[in-house]
Every structure is written in C-alpha cells, then in structure tokens.
Amino acid sequence: xxxxxxxxxxxxxxxxxxxxxxxxxxxxxxxxxxxxxxxxxxxxxxxxxxxxxxxxxxxxxxxxxxxxxxxxxxxxxxxxxxxxxxxxxxxxxxxxxxxxxxxxxxxxxxxxxxxxxxxxxxxxxxxxxxxxxxxxxxxxxxxxxxxxxxxxxxxxxxxxxxxxxxxxxxxxxxxxxxxxxxxxxxxxxxxxxxxxxxxxxxxxxxxxxxxxxxxxxxxxxxxxxxxxxxxxxxxxxxxxxxxxxxxxxxxxxxxxxxxxxxxxxxxxxxxxxxxxxxxxxxxxxxxxxxxxxxxxxxxxxxxxxxxxxxxxxxxxxxxxxxxxxxxxxxxxxxxxxxxxxxxxxxxxxxxxxxxxxxxxxxxxxxxxxxxxxxxxxxxxxxxxxxxxxxx
Amino acid sequence: xxxxxxxxxxxxxxxxxxxxxxxxxxxxxxxxxxxxxxxxxxxxxxxxxxxxxxxxxxxxxxxxxxxxxxxxxxxxxxxxxxxxxxxxxxxxxxx
Numbered sequence: 001x002x003x004x005x006x007x008x009x010x011x012x013x014x015x016x017x018x019x020x021x022x023x024x025x026x027x028x029x030x031x032x033x034x035x036x037x038x039x040x041x042x043x044x045x046x047x048x049x050x051x052x053x054x055x056x057x058x059x060x061x062x063x064x065x066x067x068x069x070x071x072x073x074x075x076x077x078x079x080x081x082x083x084x085x086x087x088x089x090x091x092x093x094x095x096x097x098x099x100x101x102x103x104x105x106x107x108x109x110x111x112x113x114x115x116x117x118x119x120x121x122x123x124x125x126x127x128x129x130x131x132x133x134x135x136x137x138x139x140x141x142x143x144x145x146x147x148x149x150x151x152x153x154x155x156x157x158x159x160x161x162x163x164x165x166x167x168x169x170x171x172x173x174x175x176x177x178x179x180x181x182x183x184x185x186x187x188x189x190x191x192x193x194x195x196x197x198x199x200x201x202x203x204x205x206x207x208x209x210x211x212x213x214x215x216x217x218x219x220x221x222x223x224x225x226x227x228x229x230x231x232x233x234x235x236x237x238x239x240x241x242x243x244x245x246x247x248x249x250x251x252x253x254x255x256x257x258x259x260x261x262x263x264x265x266x267x268x269x270x271x272x273x274x275x276x277x278x279x280x281x282x283x284x285x286x287x288x289x290x291x292x293x294x295x296x297x298x299x300x301x302x303x304x305x306x307x308x309x310x311x312x313x314x315x316x317x318x319x320x321x322x323x324x325x326x327x328x329x330x331x332x333x334x335x336x337x338x339x340x341x342x343x344x345x346x347x348x349x350x351x352x353x354x355x356x357x358x359x360x361x362x363x364x365x366x367x368x369x370x371x372x373x374x375x376x377x378x379x380x381x382x383x384x385x386x387x388x389x390x391x
Numbered sequence: 392x393x394x395x396x397x398x399x400x401x402x403x404x405x406x407x408x409x410x411x412x413x414x415x416x417x418x419x420x421x422x423x424x425x426x427x428x429x430x431x432x433x434x435x436x437x438x439x440x441x442x443x444x445x446x447x448x449x450x451x452x453x454x455x456x457x458x459x460x461x462x463x464x465x466x467x468x469x470x471x472x473x474x475x476x477x478x479x480x481x482x483x484x485x486x
Contacts, residue, residue: 026436029465
C-alpha cells in the first residue's frame with residue numbers, strides 16, 4: 001500500500017474516538033483529506049483509528065462539529081522515538097562520552113616494547129622516544145609517523161645500526177640492532193708511503209718509516225714519500241705510515257649566467273581545508289579557485305584512527321604560497337664571485353672532508369652571450385699519502 | 392441532475408462503451424474473494440460496525456454485510472474494507 005509509505009518516518013498516532021456517532025468523524029476526516037487507516041469497531045459509540053501525527057491538529061478541529069471525544073492511545077514512529085531519545089539527555093551524553101573515550105583510548109600508547117638491544121642502549125632509546133613525544137600513556141595522533149621516529153632515533157643515537165619501528169594498534173614495537181665495532185686488524189705487512197697525486201709538500205708527519213722527501217719538495221704521483229726500509233741497505237722492512245699534506249692544483253671551467261631567476265615567496269598565502277573521503281573532497285573552509293600566481297602548494301593530510309582501523313575520512317589542509325619570479329641581473333664581478341664559489345663547492349664535493357681550499361687564480365675570463373666563462377686554478381691542501389704494500 | 396441529463400449519460404455510456412462509474416457518478420466496487428472490498432466514488436460513510444457497513448452513493452445506499460470488518464484505508468472517496476464479506480446490497484431510494 002504505497003499510499004501509506006513512510007509511516008515510520010512521519011510518525012503515527014492511534015486514536016480512540018468516542019461519541020454518539022463516530023462515523024461522522026470518519027467522514028469529516030475523509031472530507032478534509034486526513035488519511036485514516038486501521039479503523040476498528042469497538043462498540044456503537046467507540047472506534048479506534050490510526051492517523052499520521054501531523055494530522056492530529058486537523059482532527060482536533062473536527063471534535064466539536066462531529067461531537068466526538070479523542071483519546072490518544074498509542075504513538076509510534078521516528079519523531080516519537082527521537083523525542084524520547086532527546087528527553088533522555090544523560091543517555092546521549094553517555095553515548096557521546098563513550099565515543100570520545102573510545103577514540104581517545106585507541107589513540108593512546110599503551111605499551112612500548114624494545115627488543116634486541118642492551119639495557120643501556122634501551123634506556124637511551126627510551127629517552128629519545130620520550131623526547132619525540134612517545135611514552136606510555138601519551139596520546140599519539142597522526143603526528144608521529146613510525147618512519148619519522150625511526151629516522152629520529154637513528155640520527156640521535158650513533159650506536160644504533162638499525163631500528164625497526166612498528167606501530168601495532170596502541171603499542172609500539174621497536175626492534176633494534178646495535179653497532180658492533182669491528183676490531184681494526186693490525187696489518188703488519190711491510191709497506192711504503194706513496195704519493196696519490198702530484199703536489200708540493202706543505203706538512204708531513206710520518207709515524208712509522210723513514211721519510212724520503214721534505215717540506216716544500218715537489219712530488220709526482222707514485223713517488224715514495226716514506227720507505228719501510230729503515231736503513232738504506234738493511235733487509236728489515238716495516239710498515240710505514242703517516243700523513244703528508246701537500247698543495248695540489250685543480251683546473252675548473254665554469255660558466256655563470258649574468259642574469260638569474262629568483263623565486264621569492266611574498267608571504268601572501270591562502271589556506272583551504274577539506275574533508276576527504278577516498279577521492280571526494282568536501283571543502284570545509286576556503287572556497288573558490290586559487291589563482292595561478294599561488295604556485296607552491298603544501299598539502300597536509302591527517303587521518304583519524306580507532307584502534308588500528310583508519311577512519312576513511314581524512315582532514316586535508318592545503319596552503320598556497322604566492323611565488324614571484326624575478327629576473328635579477330648581476331654585475332660581472334658578482335657573476336665571477338658566484339662562479340668561483342660554485343667551483344669551490346663542486347670541488348669540495350669530490351675531495352675528502354679534511355681537504356682545504358687555500359687559494360684560487362682566475363686563469364681566463366671571457367664574456368659570451370650573457371654568460372661569463374671562467375677557467376680557474378684552485379689550490380688545495382690535502383692528504384696525498386697512500387700506503388702501498390711491498391711484496 | 393435532471394432526467395434528461397441522466398438519460399443522455401446512460402445513452403452515452405452504453406453507445407460509446409464508456410465506463411459507467413465516471414459518466415454516471417456511480418460507485419465502483421472491487422472485491423477480492425470475500426476478503427477485501429474496495430469502494431471508489433462513494434459519497435460518505437453512514438454506518439460502520441463489525442458486521443455492517445453502510446455507504447451513501449448517488450442513488451441510495453450500499454450495505455455490506457459480513458463479519459470482523461476493519462477499514463484498512465479511508466480516503467476522501469475511496470474505502471478499503473477487510474473482513475469476511477457475506478453480501479453487498481444496493482438500496483435504491485428514489486428521489
């Protein structure tokens with residue numbers, strides 16, 4: 001009976017009609033378009049019937065003209081259930097508290113387990129975790145990503161070789177591997193100290209062996225700097241060791257443009273917030289299209305978790321930065337300066353860390369189609385000693 | 392409706408095979424076995440009890456007799472009765 005669809009949603013009322021002639025009430029109802037159903041006969045002067053709750057107002061108006069008395073016998077349907085629920089404020093308050101409790105407790109760290117580490121290292125790891133905001137009883141929202149924690153721990157504790165961080169629901173499981181320092185094997189094989197590159201010796205310190213060159217000597221690649229033979233004609237060879245710092249030269253070619261593009265963040269930003277469900281994004285704040293001049297976009301997504309279940313709704317915040325592109329021209333001197341710095345930087349990347357650039361000479365400088373071409377000679381103080389075994 | 396009009400309508404209904412309930416303003420009664428009676432185009436409820444229902448129509452009254460009558464639905468000109476129907480009787484009252 002589709003005429004009575006949505007009965008539960010609209011709410012229904014069972015009425016008892018008492019009067020000398022209850023049929024007149026039925027006629028009045030049908031005449032005024034009040035839908036009536038389930039009419040049952042009780043006795044000559046009494047019937048029960050069902051109407052929609054919204055029609056009760058109309059029915060009250062018929063009481064006088066039809067000389068009937070109405071009694072509400074029963075109420076049913078969503079509006080009444082809702083009313084009942086709303087009348088019980090403590091109940092829905094409890095439901096709300098329950099939900100928040102579940103959410104909060106499921107986002108709390110209940111245990112941290114560290115495996116595979118010595119007690120001292122374990123204590124250190126715990127201390128670092130504490131600093132990163134992870135300890136039992138604390139809340140962990142989407143901020144602390146296991147990968148970030150892993151990186152943080154590996155950076156802060158040098159004795160850790162590797163640590164696996166796994167978040168399992170409300171507990172963190174860490175599995176660490178300690179670094180064991182390998183014993184440096186003492187090599188007793190007889191050897192010479194040999195030059196790695198050509199250069200002029202600036203400083204030398206030979207801890208074992210007989211030096212064959214002195215400060216300010218020019219040496220070529222492969223020259224013996226210190227010999228393991230302690231005297232000229234003895235047969236006893238020892239292992240020669242030492243550091244020899246020499247001045248070496250490098251040639252670098254570099255071209256520097258006279259104009260450079262500078263991207264400036266002007267500080268003009270726009271923020272947008274979304275609720276995200278799979279690929280559907282519902283804007284919450286920040287409407288309208290972002291103009292193309294806001295080039296850089298930073299996106300931040302937050303997920304919500306209940307135990308290990310991830311709520312499919314995500315919170316997404318985007319920040320759009322206005323980036324201004326400027327073409328800055330620079331003088332020839334500035335370009336040369338920048339070129340030299342660039343060359344030094346490139347060279348330092350290739351050399352061992354303890355090397356030092358002590359000077360630079362510009363051999364050649366030429367301006368060509370908006371660019372300055374430079375040929376540089378860089379002087380470097382570096383260790384050229386290498387140990388070569390004697391067979 | 393005067394007599395001429397009535398005659399004309401009767402003629403139209405029989406000659407053109409048009410539904411009589413529309414033209415002649417008569418009730419249409421559908422029954423499903425003796426379980427349901429569906430009455431359209433009536434002019435008001437006169438009596439309702441478990442054993443008897445009386446309805447007004449243009450020419451007089453319809454009297455439905457039976458037992459355990461319940462009005463399943465009541466709209467302005469429609470009525471659905473459920474129960475055990477024994478008889479449907481037309482009582483014509485000449486004006």
